[in-house]
Amino acid sequence: MKLFDWKLVFDQIPPILSALPVTIELTLIATLIGYVLGLLLALIKINKIPVLRQLAVLYISIIRGTPILVQLYVTYYGIPLILKYHNMRFGTNYNLNAIPAILFAIIALGLNQSAFDSEIIRAAIQSVDKGQIEAAKTLGMTGFQILRRVILPQAVIVALPSLGNSLISLIKGTSLAFTVAVVDLTAQGRILAGKNFRYFEVYCSLAIIYWVITVVLENAFKVLEKKFSIPDQPKSPAKEKVEGGVA
Amino acid sequence: MKKKLLSIFALALVFTLLAGTLTGCGNDVSKASAAGADAAPRKIVAATGGGPRPLVYTDDDGNITGHNTELLRAVFEKLPQYELEIVRVDGVSSIITGVNSGVYQLGFNNLAKNEEREKLVHYTDPIMVNEYLVVFRKDITADPDKDLSQFAGLTYVGGAGNDKTTVIEDYNEEHPDQQIKIEYSSADIVSQLTDVESGRYDIMLIDAPMYNAYYSKEYPLELNTYSLKGRTSTKYTFFVVAYGDDQLYEDINKALAEVIADGTSTKLCQEFLFGEFSPTIADK
Amino acid sequence: MSYIEIRGLCKKFGDNVILDHVDLDIEKGEVVAIIGPSGTGKSTLLRCLNLLEKPEAGTIKVDDRTYDLKTKDRRVKQNLRRESSMVFQQFNLIKNKNSLENVEEGLRIVKKLGKEEARKKALGALEHVGMSDRLYHYPKHLSGGQQQRVAIARSLAMEPNLLLMDEPTSALDPELVGEVLVTIREAAKAGNTTLLVTHEMNFVRSVANKIIFLENGKVVASGAPKEIFGYPNNDRLKEFLAKINMLEGAEYNI
Numbered sequence: 183m184k185l186f187d188w189k190l191v192f193d194q195i196p197p198i199l200s201a202l203p204v205t206i207e208l209t210l211i212a213t214l215i216g217y218v219l220g221l222l223l224a225l226i227k228i229n230k231i232p233v234l235r236q237l238a239v240l241y242i243s244i245i246r247g248t249p250i251l252v253q254l255y256v257t258y259y260g261i262p263l264i265l266k267y268h269n270m271r272f273g274t275n276y277n278l279n280a281i282p283a284i285l286f287a288i289i290a291l292g293l294n295q296s297a298f299d300s301e302i303i304r305a306a307i308q309s310v311d312k313g314q315i316e317a318a319k320t321l322g323m324t325g326f327q328i329l330r331r332v333i334l335p336q337a338v339i340v341a342l343p344s345l346g347n348s349l350i351s352l353i354k355g356t357s358l359a360f361t362v363a364v365v366d367l368t369a370q371g372r373i374l375a376g377k378n379f380r381y382f383e384v385y386c387s388l389a390i391i392y393w394v395i396t397v398v399l400e401n402a403f404k405v406l407e408k409k410f411s412i413p414d415q416p417k418s419p420a421k422e423k424v425e426g427g428v429a
Numbered sequence: 430m431k432k433k434l435l436s437i438f439a440l441a442l443v444f445t446l447l448a449g450t451l452t453g454c455g456n457d458v459s460k461a462s463a464a465g466a467d468a469a470p471r472k473i474v475a476a477t478g479g480g481p482r483p484l485v486y487t488d489d490d491g492n493i494t495g496h497n498t499e500l501l502r503a504v505f506e507k508l509p510q511y512e513l514e515i516v517r518v519d520g521v522s523s524i525i526t527g528v529n530s531g532v533y534q535l536g537f538n539n540l541a542k543n544e545e546r547e548k549l550v551h552y553t554d555p556i557m558v559n560e561y562l563v564v565f566r567k568d569i570t571a572d573p574d575k576d577l578s579q580f581a582g583l584t585y586v587g588g589a590g591n592d593k594t595t596v597i598e599d600y601n602e603e604h605p606d607q608q609i610k611i612e613y614s615s616a617d618i619v620s621q622l623t624d625v626e627s628g629r630y631d632i633m634l635i636d637a638p639m640y641n642a643y644y645s646k647e648y649p650l651e652l653n654t655y656s657l658k659g660r661t662s663t664k665y666t667f668f669v670v671a672y673g674d675d676q677l678y679e680d681i682n683k684a685l686a687e688v689i690a691d692g693t694s695t696k697l698c699q700e701f702l703f704g705e706f707s708p709t710i711a712d713k
Numbered sequence: 714m715s716y717i718e719i720r721g722l723c724k725k726f727g728d729n730v731i732l733d734h735v736d737l738d739i740e741k742g743e744v745v746a747i748i749g750p751s752g753t754g755k756s757t758l759l760r761c762l763n764l765l766e767k768p769e770a771g772t773i774k775v776d777d778r779t780y781d782l783k784t785k786d787r788r789v790k791q792n793l794r795r796e797s798s799m800v801f802q803q804f805n806l807i808k809n810k811n812s813l814e815n816v817e818e819g820l821r822i823v824k825k826l827g828k829e830e831a832r833k834k835a836l837g838a839l840e841h842v843g844m845s846d847r848l849y850h851y852p853k854h855l856s857g858g859q860q861q862r863v864a865i866a867r868s869l870a871m872e873p874n875l876l877l878m879d880e881p882t883s884a885l886d887p888e889l890v891g892e893v894l895v896t897i898r899e900a901a902k903a904g905n906t907t908l909l910v911t912h913e914m915n916f917v918r919s920v921a922n923k924i925i926f927l928e929n930g931k932v933v934a935s936g937a938p939k940e941i942f943g944y945p946n947n948d949r950l951k952e953f954l955a956k957i958n959m960l961e962g963a964e965y966n967i
Binding site for chain 1: 763765791794795797798799801803804805806807808809811818819822823847849850851853854864867871877
Binding site for chain 1: 476479480481482485486487488489491516517518519523526527529530531532616617618619620648
């Protein structure tokens with residue numbers, strides 16, 4: 183029995199990658215939910231909207247404070263249990279069988295992301311110099327226009343590195359989806375290893391795969407940071423087109 | 430005004446999420462089985478952890494197979510009123526929890542019966558004759574006729590929620606001054622066996638058919654074993670279904686008896702376990 | 714009937730009364746300067762007029778339109794803000810837009826002008842303040858004085874009925890103050906109705922038509938520069954002017 187099979191590490195990468203679309207789907211949609219809901223929560227906290235603000239604080243605290251595994255478990259297996267008792271007592275016939283497991287995983291991951299992302303976004307928004315907002319107000323711009331044209335473009339620059347971090351964390355977090363029978367990259371690796379028991383090699387394969395994905399994302403974020411940032415040198419006046427910044 | 434707009438938006442989002450989860454409800458599954466042969470086959474989602482080989486595993490083409498899996502398929506071949514779908518989940522705890530809450534209709538992973546699990550899920554008739562072997566290093570002396578207290582102070586390795594670990598946990602509860610140290614591990618069986626051989630841990634428990642038929646042959650290690658007596662529930666392994674699903678329970682047991690009677694079970698045991706481990710009808 | 718009439722402006726911060734029933738009239742094209750000791754509410758007065766601060770009471774009439782400064786109606790607030798433009802002590806240019814974009818912003822987004830028209834107006838405004846050679850510079854590439862001139866261009870391009878200037882040179886290095894004062898003088902000469910808060914007394918003297926002395930939330934003295942600086946009729950005013958060495962007839966003349 184070979185102690186460590188390097189060739190196997192690379193041979194196993196293609197079969198493991200058959201689950202790549204699942205990991206990507208989980209990551210992409212959960213990230214989107216995280217950003218959108220995170221922005222909403224951040225705005226609620228910043229604008230101190232009554233009732234919603236307290237709910238937001240509670241939500242962020244609970245969702246950040248409990249492990250994703252527990253959140254997944256409790257919703258995927260717990261809600262049907264509650265419905266089962268409800269059915270038994272009231273003779274109803276509710277169940278969640280129509281909802282695919284991957285949707286549960288995506289929502290759980292997305293909500294979890296939103297709790298973390300909302301704090302990142304909130305800090306970034308509040309870092310935007312308030313004088314500019316006053317100037318925009320005196321021009322007569324509406325709150326939404328100010329948010330979109332003044333605050334967010336500048337907040338994005340501040341938030342981008344942290345949001346990139348958050349996304350990279352999420353990619354690893356998607357491996358928890360196996361708890362609800364969603365076969366992602368890590369699950370696929372473990373299934374493969376269940377046949378030949380070369381778990382060590384499989385985990386090496388997974389490490390390589392996840393690292394490559396992370397590197398791709400790091401570079402994507404680098405490009406984004408550059409795109410959103412204010413250039414160091416002003417463009418020459420000879421240019422007719424007005425460039426730079428985000429209008 | 431901006432605040433009002435935001436709060437409306439947020440409440441709308443909350444309601445949509447709630448509504449979205451509830452619309453998935455009301456899927457009337459029981460109607461199908463009640464209507465009988467005329468209705469479409471009832472879908473049975475069977476959950477497994479996807480291991481260990483040779484009882485459950487995935488072959489090179491990505492198909493789930495193994496002794497338990499093929500036996501399950503043979504059983505459902507005799508039940509055209511059901512449609513079997515197999516899903517893989519990350520472990521036994523998810524299987525038991527899932528069957529109990531109704532997310533899955535059946536669970537299989539060479540499951541042994543114990544008190545705690547029996548409270549949650551309904552065990553079918555036996556699918557395989559089982560017994561546990563105590564596996565230990567060659568340089569430990571152990572007497573097969575003595576009980577587990579001869580290992581007091583030594584370290585056991587095994588999975589959490591695993592019935593074999595439950596055996597040790599139960600023993601520890603009954604023998605508070607002769608405890609065996611438990612190291613919980615989610616590593617695969619071969620890694621655990623290797624660790625016992627190297628001395629990192631001292632003992633572990635393993636299914637006899639698996640070990641004798643497969644592991645001892647594929648991974649020759651310097652280990653000793655003897656058969657663990659005394660726990661009748663480890664004599665067999667089973668499928669599990671949810672309590673209250675009586676029609677399914679009866680149908681499975683009936684088909685299982687046929688599969689054993691017509692020799693299919695014996696054939697599968699030979700194919701995967703290189704021996705005969707089918708339960709006899711009288712064992713029920 | 715003045716072009717701009719402010720009546721009964723009241724503002725408190727906590728228990729502090731900052732503005733105490735202030736009344737003010739401004740004629741069209743007039744340049745009114747507000748002077749007074751620090752912290753007496755000069756900036757606050759300005760900031761109440763475009764609702765950056767929420768006054769406890771007060772109305773403003775611009776031409777034939779009257780606005781209640783306590784209004785909670787978003788529409789009314791917007792309309793009021795569109796009557797005036799403000800130049801800030803800290804310039805407050807939008808950092809992720811260059812000079813040209815900064816000036817165009819209000820024209821395109823608030824006045825909803827087309828791209829061509831907005832571009833034309835913005836270029837004109839920037840030329841007036843002498844910033845035509847730095848159209849594509851971002852605020853971080855500009856000196857304080859340059860930023861302020863762009864800010865003034867931004868305000869003027871909006872063609873406001875009232876130009877509010879809140880200590881426009883107070884944050885500038887001394888050598889940059891001059892260029893901004895020139896720009897303000899040009900804006901005044903062009904006929905903009907202006908309300909100016911500043912410490913630059915010599916400038917006030919040469920540019921303002923009327924000077925208001927604000928102390929403890931009240932207009933304590935008001936009049937043409939000659940009167941205020943030449944014949945101050947109020948002890949507090951005299952004290953203030955002496956402090957800042959503007960009292961004519963005193964031993965040291967500036």
